Amino acid sequence: MSGTLDTNELVTALKAAAESTRLRILVLLAASELNVKDLTQILGQSQPRVSRHLKLLAEAGLIERFREGSWVYFHVSDRSEGGRLVRRLLTTVDARDPVLRRDGERADALKRDRESVAQTYFKEHAADWDRIRALYVSDAAVEAAIASALAGPAFKLFVDLGTGTGRMLEMLADRYERGLGFDVNQSMLAYARSNLDRSGLARAEVRHGDIYNLALPDGVADGIVVHQVLHYLSEPAHAIREAVRILAPGGRLLIVDFAPHDVESLRDEHAHERLGFEAEHVSQWLTEAGLNGIDIRTLAPEKSDGRQQLTVTLWLAHKPASVTSAPQPHSLERIGS
Template sequence: MAMSAEQAVEVLRAAGEPTRLRILALLAREELAVLELCRVLDQSQPRVSRHLKLLAEAGLVERFPDGAWVFYRLLTGREAGALVAQALALIDPADPVLLRDAERLDAVRAEREAEAGEYFARNAARWDEIRSLYVSEADVEAAILAAAGPGPFRRMIDLGTGAGRMLTLLGPHAERALGLDLSQQMLNIARSRVARAGLDRCELRHGDIFGTGLPGQSADLVVVHQVLHYLGDPAAALREAARLVAEGGRLLIVDFAPHALEFLREQHQHRRLGFSEAEMNRWLAEAGLAEIAAVELPPIRDGGLTVKIWSAVRPSARQRSAA
C-alpha cells in the first residue's frame, strides 16, 4: 500500500539528518549493535541511541535486544524502507563521510573476525568437547536425522562445516557432499574425520558462507549447523544458504533458542544469543522457502541452552503456481 504525502514527509524528516543518514547507510550493510555504531560514528551512546529511537519510531529500523546487547537493522519490504533505499542509492559512493564510516565498519568487522579466528584456532581440537558442555549431542543428531529425512540426497552442502560432524552424520545418505568453512584448522580436523569415516564422496573447501560461489539450487539438502550465532549478518547467510536449495530440496538450520548466557558472547565469540522462532520463520519465508517447521530440544541441565532445528523446503514451480 502506498504512503500518504504526510507519511512520506515523516519518513524523510526522520532520515533527513546527517547522523541518522549515516546510521541508515551503515545498517544497509549489516545489523549492528549500539556500541558498534558508537565506535563507527565516534559519538556517545546517548546521542546515537536518540537517533536510533527516532528512526525506529519512523518505522525505518528495527530494535531487538539480544541478552545484554541491543541490535538494530533496517526494516525492509515496506514503502518507507523502499524510500530510504532510493535515497541511499542517490548518494555519491565516493562521499568522504560515508567512505570513512565504511572504513571504520570494516575495521570493526576485521577485529571481530580476528578474535573469532583466534578462538576457532585455539579450540579447534576440542570443538566437540566445548559443544557437549551445553547440549546432548546424541539427541540433537537424532533430531537432525529425522528432520533431514532418509534420503538419498543427490548433493548435500554443509555451510560452516567446522569439525565435519554433519558430513559424517548425513554424508552416508548423500551421493555427493561438500563442506565449506573459513577456518583451515577446522577443515583439517574435518578432513581427518571424513577420511576415518570412509566417506570418499565428501569434498572439503575453504569458503565463505556469505558468498559461496556455488551454483544456485544445486543441492537437495543444505545444512547450517551451529553457525548463525557467530555471524554479523545471519539473515544474509541464511539467504545464501536458501539460494543453494534445489526445488523440492530442504534447508536445515540448527541453532539456539534465545537465552541469556552472556559468557558465551564474552568467552566463546557468540555474537547472537539465539534466535526466536518468529525471526527465523520470517527469514525463511522471505528467502522463498515453505513448509517451515521447528523442533525444540530442551537443555540437559537447568540454565543450559535450548537447541532448535528449523527445516524448510523450496517449493516446485507447480506448487508455487498452485498457491
C-alpha cells in the same frame, strides 16, 4: 505502517531521514545489523547522541530494534513502509561519498575484527570443539532431530556450511551421494579432514570457503545444513540468502541454532556474536529468501545433570520447485574439482 504512508507519516519519515548523521546511520543499517556500541565506533560520536538518533528513526518507523541478551541491535525495517521508503531513498545516495565510504570501511573493519575473534577461538579449540559444544546442548537429542528432519531419499549433493569438525558429514553419510563441507578456518578443516579419513568416508570432502560467498553454482545442492553456525556470524541473514542461492528447486535447508538466551559469557569466552535467535526472526529470513513450508522444532534443555544447557531450535524449509524452467544440470565431478 502498512500498504502506503499517509501525508503525516511520509513527512515524519522524510524529516527523520533528512539529517546527515541519521542518513549515515540508515546507510549502515541498510547493510547490516548493528548495536549502539558499533555505531559509536563507526561514526565517532557519543553514545547518547547516537541513541537519540536511533530513537527518532525508530519512532518514525524507519528502523527496528531487537534484543539479544543485554545488547540491542538495529536494522532498517523490512516490514514497514517506512523501511521500504528508506531503501528507495538510499538508491539515490552516491556510494562514492567520502564520508559514507569511510563509514563503510570502518563497519567492514569492525566485522573483520569480530570474525577474527571467532576464528582465533576455533583455531585454539579445534581438537576439542565437539566436547565444548556438548557442554551446552545434548548432541544425541539434536542429532536425532537432524536425522529425522533430513529423512527421505538420498541427496545428490549435500552441503554442510560451517562444517567445523565435519560431524554432520559423518553423521548423515547415508543420506547423500556426495557431500561437501565448507569452513573458513583452516585448523577446523584439517581436523575435519582427519575425521573423514578416519571414517573412510570417500563420498565427502571439506574445503575452505566463505559462507557469504560460496564457490558453487546456483541451485546445485538439494540438501543443506547450517548447524550451530549462525550465532558466530555478523550477518546471519546474508548467510541464509547465500545458502538459498545454491539450493536447488525442491531442495531442503535445515538450520540448527540456539534459541534466545542470556548467557553473556558465551560472547567473550566462546566468541558468540549472537545470543540465540527468535524462531520468528529466522523464519522471516527464510521466507524473504524465497523458501516456504517452514517447520520449526524446539528442543528444551536438559536439567537433570546439573549442567547449564541451552534450548536448541531447528528450522526446516523448502525451496519451491521451478514450474517455468529447470536449472541447467551441473556435473558433481566438476563441482568437486
